[in-house]
Amino acid sequence: MSAQEPLLRVEDLRVEFSTEDGIVHAVDGITYEVAPGRTLGIVGESGSGKTVASLTTLGLTRTQGARVSGRILFEGRDLVALSEAKLRAIRGNDIAMVFQDPLSSLHPFFKVGAQLIEALRAHREVSKQQARARAIELLGLVGIPDPRRRVDEYPHEFSGGMRQRAMIAMALANEPKLLIADEPTTALDVTVQAQILALLERLQRELGMAIVIITHDLGVVAEMADDIAVMYAGRIVETASAELIFGGPEHPYTWGLLRSIPTLDGSREADLVPIPGTPPSLIQRPSGCHFHPRCPYAQPSHARIDPQLRPVPDQPSHHVACLLEVDVRRRLWAELHAGRTPEEAIAAVGVTEEPQ
Amino acid sequence: MSDDALVQVRGLVKHFPITRGIVIQRKVGAVQAVDGVSFDVRRGETLGLVGETGCGKSTTARLIMRLLEPTSGEVRFDGQDITSLKGARLKAIRRDMQMIFQDPYSSLNPRKTVGATIGQPFTIHGLNSGKNERKRAVQELMETVGLNPEHYNRYPHEFSGGQRQRIGVARALALKPKLLIADEPVSALDVSIQAQVLNLLRDMQRELGLTLVFIAHDLSVVRHMCDRVAVMYLGRIAEIGPSDALYGLPRHPYTGALLAAVPVADPSARTGERQLLSGDVPSPANPPQACRFHTRCPKAQERCSIDDPVLEDKGTGTRAACHFPLSREEVAGMGVRSAR
Numbered sequence: 053m054s055a056q057e058p059l060l061r062v063e064d065l066r067v068e069f070s071t072e073d074g075i076v077h078a079v080d081g082i083t084y085e086v087a088p089g090r091t092l093g094i095v096g097e098s099g100s101g102k103t104v105a106s107l108t109t110l111g112l113t114r115t116q117g118a119r120v121s122g123r124i125l126f127e128g129r130d131l132v133a134l135s136e137a138k139l140r141a142i143r144g145n146d147i148a149m150v151f152q153d154p155l156s157s158l159h160p161f162f163k164v165g166a167q168l169i170e171a172l173r174a175h176r177e178v179s180k181q182q183a184r185a186r187a188i189e190l191l192g193l194v195g196i197p198d199p200r201r202r203v204d205e206y207p208h209e210f211s212g213g214m215r216q217r218a219m220i221a222m223a224l225a226n227e228p229k230l231l232i233a234d235e236p237t238t239a240l241d242v243t244v245q246a247q248i249l250a251l252l253e254r255l256q257r258e259l260g261m262a263i264v265i266i267t268h269d270l271g272v273v274a275e276m277a278d279d280i281a282v283m284y285a286g287r288i289v290e291t292a293s294a295e296l297i298f299g300g301p302e303h304p305y306t307w308g309l310l311r312s313i314p315t316l317d318g319s320r321e322a323d324l325v326p327i328p329g330t331p332p333s334l335i336q337r338p339s340g341c342h343f344h345p346r347c348p349y350a351q352p353s354h355a356r357i358d359p360q361l362r363p364v365p366d367q368p369s370h371h372v373a374c375l376l377e378v379d380v381r382r383r384l385w386a387e388l389h390a391g392r393t394p395e396e397a398i399a400a401v402g403v404t405e406e407p408q
Numbered sequence: 409m410s411d412d413a414l415v416q417v418r419g420l421v422k423h424f425p426i427t428r429g430i431v432i433q434r435k436v437g438a439v440q441a442v443d444g445v446s447f448d449v450r451r452g453e454t455l456g457l458v459g460e461t462g463c464g465k466s467t468t469a470r471l472i473m474r475l476l477e478p479t480s481g482e483v484r485f486d487g488q489d490i491t492s493l494k495g496a497r498l499k500a501i502r503r504d505m506q507m508i509f510q511d512p513y514s515s516l517n518p519r520k521t522v523g524a525t526i527g528q529p530f531t532i533h534g535l536n537s538g539k540n541e542r543k544r545a546v547q548e549l550m551e552t553v554g555l556n557p558e559h560y561n562r563y564p565h566e567f568s569g570g571q572r573q574r575i576g577v578a579r580a581l582a583l584k585p586k587l588l589i590a591d592e593p594v595s596a597l598d599v600s601i602q603a604q605v606l607n608l609l610r611d612m613q614r615e616l617g618l619t620l621v622f623i624a625h626d627l628s629v630v631r632h633m634c635d636r637v638a639v640m641y642l643g644r645i646a647e648i649g650p651s652d653a654l655y656g657l658p659r660h661p662y663t664g665a666l667l668a669a670v671p672v673a674d675p676s677a678r679t680g681e682r683q684l685l686s687g688d689v690p691s692p693a694n695p696p697q698a699c700r701f702h703t704r705c706p707k708a709q710e711r712c713s714i715d716d717p718v719l720e721d722k723g724t725g726t727r728a729a730c731h732f733p734l735s736r737e738e739v740a741g742m743g744v745r746s747a748r
Contacts, residue, residue: 097598197687211688212461241460242625243685246669250684268599271671294675312603314632316655316670316746323610324632326603330568 058085058125059262060109060230065122065132067101067108074335078104080286081122083361086279088229091256091263093277093294095270095309099331101286102266106232108132110149111139126230145175148223152235154215158207164191164218165203171225190221194251213244220251227259234266249275270309274298282306285332285342288361292370302364302372302381304347307388325393341375348394349376349384349403376403413448414587414619415472420445420481422467426693439693441467443643444481446719449587454613454620456634456651458627458666462692463640465623469589472621473505474498486586503533506580510592512572516564522575523560526550529582549578553608570601577608581616588613589621594629606633627670631655631746639663642692642700645719649726656748659722659733662701668742677745699729707732 067079079101086092096102107113109124109131124131126147131139151157159167168187172178178186184203191199194217207215216236223231233252237245249272256263265276273280274294281291282303290303301307308327329346332338341359344350354375364370365378374381380403387397423438442464449455457465470476472483474490482491490501506529509515516525526546527536536542547557553574564572573593580588590609594602610633613620624630630637631651638648639662647660658664665685685704690696696703702712709732717729739747 097600213688241689242627243460243665243669244688245671246684247686249671269671270599270673274673274675275671277675298673298675309599310673312600313673314606314628315673316628316631316667316744318632320632320651323607324603326607327600328604330570330601331598 057087059088059127060264061085061123061125062105062109063123063125065105065108065124066120067104067113068119069117070119071335076334077286077337078118078334079108082281082283082286082288084281084288084291086230086262086264088262089256089260090278091265091276093273093280094264094266094283095268095273095280096266096283097268097331099285099334100283101334102283103234105283106149106234106264106266109232110143110147111136141175144171144223144228145226146228147230147232148226148228150216150219150223150231150233150236152238154212154219154239155207157219158215160207163204163206164210165205168203168218168222168225171222175226186225187221190225191218193224193255194218194221195247196221212240213247216240216244216248217251220248220255224255224259228261230262230264231256232264232266235268236265237272238267238269245272252276270298270313282309285337286334287342287373288371289343289374290370290372291361292367296367296370300370300382301385302370302378303343303374304349304376304384305343307385308346311388319391322391325388341373349398351375351403412450414451414486415449415621416482416484417448417468417472418446418482418484420468420471420483421479422464422471422476423479437693440643440695441692442471442478443695445640445643445645447638447645447648449619449621450636451586451619452617453635454622454633456630456637457621457623457640458625458630458637459640459646460625460666460689462642462689464643464692465640466591468640469507469591469621469623472587473507473589474502475507499533503583504585505587505589506583506585508573508576508580508588508590508593511596512569512576513564513596515576516572518564521561521563522550522555522567523547525564525575526578526582529579533583535583545582546578549582552581553578553612554604568601569597570604573597573605574608577605577612581612584616585618587619587621589623591623592625593622595624595626602629609633627655627666639666642689642695644700644729646701646730647726647728648719652748653725655746657724657726657734657736657739658744658747659724659726659728660701660730661705661707661732661734663728664734664739664742664744665706667744667746670745672745699731707734 062084064081064083065079066081069076094102120132165187169183172183188199188203196202196214196217237248277294280294280297281288284305290306311325327346338345340355340357344354359373359375361371361373383401384397387400420442422442423440425435426437427433428436459465471478523546526549527542530536530542536545550557555574594605622633634651636650637654639646641662647663687704698714698716699712702708711731717731719727719729722728722733
């Protein structure tokens, strides 16, 4: 990866919530880092913990009674241990966030400009006039036409794409070093999505900020991310550069994700290969490897042994939490990549237990 | 051609009035949700309707189902004009057309068991009235769509999103319809579950010889599922044709722009600068004159704002409503991943 000092380093982060039904292990010991100016994509389905992990980075799960352990080092400072007041000075200033639904993240009663000015004045000692000028400049920067007029409009007067642009403008107000974007384009149409992704890339180039983009859409991470972490049931099951994740994925869950989406240039005749079953409950997690009940290649011992995220032998930057032997994995993926079903791949390769 | 068309849509228009005033309402305008759409759905095919929010694809589906009254135009189903059918005759036609909805959470009654939900179409149409007979029919349906028949007495909340969508499919298949309309059937589901439901729909269609209208905004999913595709923009059809032709060589600049905007799950194929559409879709209450796309079209010329293009054969397999259709070189330059 990068030799640079990481901007953000998350170490063994755990987030738990107590509910009537039991303890929800939303995030279960994840470690990752983001270097300045780089983009990390966190991929996972609903309930994989990807959103909770990033909300926790900003201390936004504190009010929900989350039990947090581990460390979140931002420029060397541990955000988990920081007081709310000190965290507030960082939130929206050095670290900003863009949420999925721009309509519910903007206050409907206040003009877009007023909300931008508030974001600016929360962290900077600037006059209202200066803040207003900066708000207009920011709206222009994110590509909102006629920002002088738009600054005095209400969120409902903006279209979905413009609201998301306004959210990005607000996030950028104080030139953050890190932008966390949680499904920033999921609510948008495909042409607007392409505009927003291009905008984020341009702003990253111009402002040099790091981005953590959280999404379920493999296409979006493939377009945006330098590095990718795949999450399942509160854990990172595979992490590597985008090229390695898409070119030589090592985890059966990643294979499942890649094989279950239709592509614009794939065969139309071949059936998609779905991942059987459904994502597990985070209260009563499966024993051993959390993915074993849905994994076509699981062996009896995988229900007992909990795999750790370990480097792949010849690729130290590529980490995977899988109990299959590495050459078995690679032969399986070669078969799958050639269009075979998991059953055919198992027959061709012969899956055996790793000697313990 | 018209013989093998199950559904014929001709000049279909649906305008929703915009009113002002609470006591005395006066009409101040109209949302032109669907504005002059004509196409056929052939027996046994899957026709895709794609387009962005507000393009009128869902309204078109609801007009075919007669869940909405068209402002003007005609829908023929199985040779019969159903545009003005009422009462018992409409009900009889509805047996042959069923719908699957986007949200498997809000489209099932939470107070009804799965068995009652899937069996409801039988009640409405007075079929399988014996208790055991009905239970058997429902359990057979559950098995067909991959649900455990023993879960007959469970409630929707006991099922996951993908399983709920299967319940919706079973309910839609209960009356052995000729036409099935699926309105964004997988967009509310997790990625790993989407493929399960897509495969189910494809299997059902092959096995039962269903005619399927598949509405989605995800162009990769539509390509995978559909024999033919109609691309809609602001209440009109911009381009229609066989999937291979339309994805391989889109002729309408809007089709090209949509395809170029699809993010590709392959970092090695990351293209530097893609040709992006600027701005948003204009309001359907006040759509642009003549060609609806000319305000955002990179190829637009003066003629496009004066002279309304008609949907016509462009010689490469699709019909497009455009005065200046894309050439093969232009499509290649746009970074359309499916281009041939």
